[in-house]
Amino acid sequence: MTADPVAEAFREEFGRAVSILIRALGDFDLAEDAVQEAFAVAAERWPRDGVPTSPGAWIVTTARNRAIDRLRRERTLETKRAELARLTELAPDEEDDDVSTVPDERLALIFTCCHPALSVDPQGALTLRLLGGLTTPEIARAFLTGEATMAQRLVRAKHKIRAAGIPFRVPPDDALPERLEAVLATVYLIFNAGYSDVRNELSAEAIRLGRTLTRLMPDEPEALGLLALMLLHDSRRGTRLDDQGAIVLLEDQDRSRWDEAEIEEGRALVESALRRRRPGRYQLQAAIAACHTGETSDWPQIVLLYDELLALHPSPVVELNRSVAVAMAAGPEHGLAAADAVTGLEDYRYLHSTRADLLLRLGRDDEARAAYARALELTPEGAEREFLTGRLSSL
Amino acid sequence: MQYMCLIYDEESTWANMPEDERNAAYAEYMTFTQAIKDSGNHVAGDALQPISTATSVRVRNGETLVTDGPFAETKEQLGGYYLVEAKDVDEALKIAERIPSARYGTIEVRPVVVWEE
Numbered sequence: 025m026t027a028d029p030v031a032e033a034f035r036e037e038f039g040r041a042v043s044i045l046i047r048a049l050g051d052f053d054l055a056e057d058a059v060q061e062a063f064a065v066a067a068e069r070w071p072r073d074g075v076p077t078s079p080g081a082w083i084v085t086t087a088r089n090r091a092i093d094r095l096r097r098e099r100t101l102e103t104k105r106a107e108l109a110r111l112t113e114l115a116p117d118e119e120d121d122d123v124s125t126v127p128d129e130r131l132a133l134i135f136t137c138c139h140p141a142l143s144v145d146p147q148g149a150l151t152l153r154l155l156g157g158l159t160t161p162e163i164a165r166a167f168l169t170g171e172a173t174m175a176q177r178l179v180r181a182k183h184k185i186r187a188a189g190i191p192f193r194v195p196p197d198d199a200l201p202e203r204l205e206a207v208l209a210t211v212y213l214i215f216n217a218g219y220s221d222v223r224n225e226l227s228a229e230a231i232r233l234g235r236t237l238t239r240l241m242p243d244e245p246e247a248l249g250l251l252a253l254m255l256l257h258d259s260r261r262g263t264r265l266d267d268q269g270a271i272v273l274l275e276d277q278d279r280s281r282w283d284e285a286e287i288e289e290g291r292a293l294v295e296s297a298l299r300r301r302r303p304g305r306y307q308l309q310a311a312i313a314a315c316h317t318g319e320t321s322d323w324p325q326i327v328l329l330y331d332e333l334l335a336l337h338p339s340p341v342v343e344l345n346r347s348v349a350v351a352m353a354a355g356p357e358h359g360l361a362a363a364d365a366v367t368g369l370e371d372y373r374y375l376h377s378t379r380a381d382l383l384l385r386l387g388r389d390d391e392a393r394a395a396y397a398r399a400l401e402l403t404p405e406g407a408e409r410e411f412l413t414g415r416l417s418s419l
Numbered sequence: 420m421q422y423m424c425l426i427y428d429e430e431s432t433w434a435n436m437p438e439d440e441r442n443a444a445y446a447e448y449m450t451f452t453q454a455i456k457d458s459g460n461h462v463a464g465d466a467l468q469p470i471s472t473a474t475s476v477r478v479r480n481g482e483t484l485v486t487d488g489p490f491a492e493t494k495e496q497l498g499g500y501y502l503v504e505a506k507d508v509d510e511a512l513k514i515a516e517r518i519p520s521a522r523y524g525t526i527e528v529r530p531v532v533v534w535e536e
Contacts, residue, residue: 188530
């Protein structure tokens with residue numbers, strides 16, 4: 025048990041409670057408010073009366089009672105009768121109040137939050153809000169926007185769900201693969217928002233969401249793949265930057281400081297996903313990340329995995345990443361040839377920094393200098409820029 | 420719920436189509452219209468005359484101003500609509516993607532306001 029059982033229950037139970045209340049009420053705002061209130065009551069009572077045996081069920085029951093109070097006060101008789109009936113069904117026996125057997129509705133909730141009728145930013149924001157229970161200021165920080173803008177975006181998204189008739193449900197089988205892709209992309213976006221900026225709490229939230237998805241969809245290999253990918257990346261978090269905040273390349277990272285538990289779990293997840301023989305982009309990227317976790321990276325295997333990834337999802341960025349693996353597996357001249365064969369990335373800074381690095385290894389310093397200069401032109405202020413400047417001046 | 424499916428495409432595409440292609444496209448529209456009538460989703464639907472026939476009117480400070488042309492000059496124009504009955508946005512989008520113009524233009528799907536008593 026952690027120091028703060030309310031905070032722990034909040035992280036574990038918020039999304040589940042909100043999803044159950046939405047199912048019963050059909051009203052996102054009322055559900056969210058009722059669950060918030062229930063946690064406020066918990067913060068007051070649990071330290072005094074002790075933590076209930078089933079905190080999640082306690083929260084749902086309390087939130088339900090709050091919602092019933094609000095409905096009795098606010099709604100006209102006709103509209104509230106149906107809602108009250110559904111709410112009461114959540115715990116048919118008032119005496120016993122056991123809602124621990126109510127089905128988990130988080131999957132319906134995340135599919136609703138990630139509905140394609142909403143654009144990508146509101147999808148991520150709503151997911152963080154309704155499943156993760158993050159506050160508006162926290163979400164605004166995550167998406168690097170102002171609080172007022174984020175508050176407005178959340179209000180607009182919830183309004184659209186209601187007004188446009190976005191259904192609260194897991195999509196039917198024929199639409200599932202496409203819709204699942206949007207859900208996984210949203211979770212990965214949240215992870216990357218935390219990873220690129222080293223904002224740990226966001227990445228931790230994404231991993232928690234990924235874990236929830238694998239529990240709710242245990243037979244979905246891409247959900248397993250995504251969780252594995254996030255864990256394997258996260259295992260290297262502590263070694264990506266040095267004490268001055270400068271970037272440390274993978275080959276120079278202190279592997280003894282990588283998180284062993286995350287690596288082990290990530291590797292086991294990739295293996296169990298790939299055994300299902302339905303490969304996808306997250307499983308393959310996770311498999312590539314897993315190839316880096318040994319004493320040394322298994323470059324020939326990484327090239328093969330990139331080939332498989334490209335066959336499924338052709339992309340110039342993936343081709344560029346493959347050229348790096350080719351260089352490591354077969355030598356810089358082969359890597360450079362592969363990088364030069366990539367088209368459509370003329371304004372992509374990593375194309376130029378990759379070429380610069382390979383040219384340097386081949387002793388073609390003048391060309392390397394020109395490529396570093398081009399990469400610098402395309403790189404904004406920050407740790408990456410300092411890294412490139414350092415490379416250029418050492419030539 | 421009712422959804423309005425607004426059909427935007429380039430009038431020039433239709434104008435420049437060889438006649439047999441245009442006839443085929445019309446036939447496809449008729450088949451689609453019949454299909455959503457049979458399924459009970461059809462509430463209303465019409466094609467509009469081209470924007471060269473449009474007139475816009477606005478009243479400012481009590482003065483009526485009439486101008487020749489559409490509300491806005493855009494690359495794609497509102498060319499017609501279907502008003503459909505659907506249980507949620509997913510069903511409405513499934514219907515909208517079957518409108519022939521979805522393949523060369525864009526269908527904007529908007530829920531219709533239900534006024535509460």
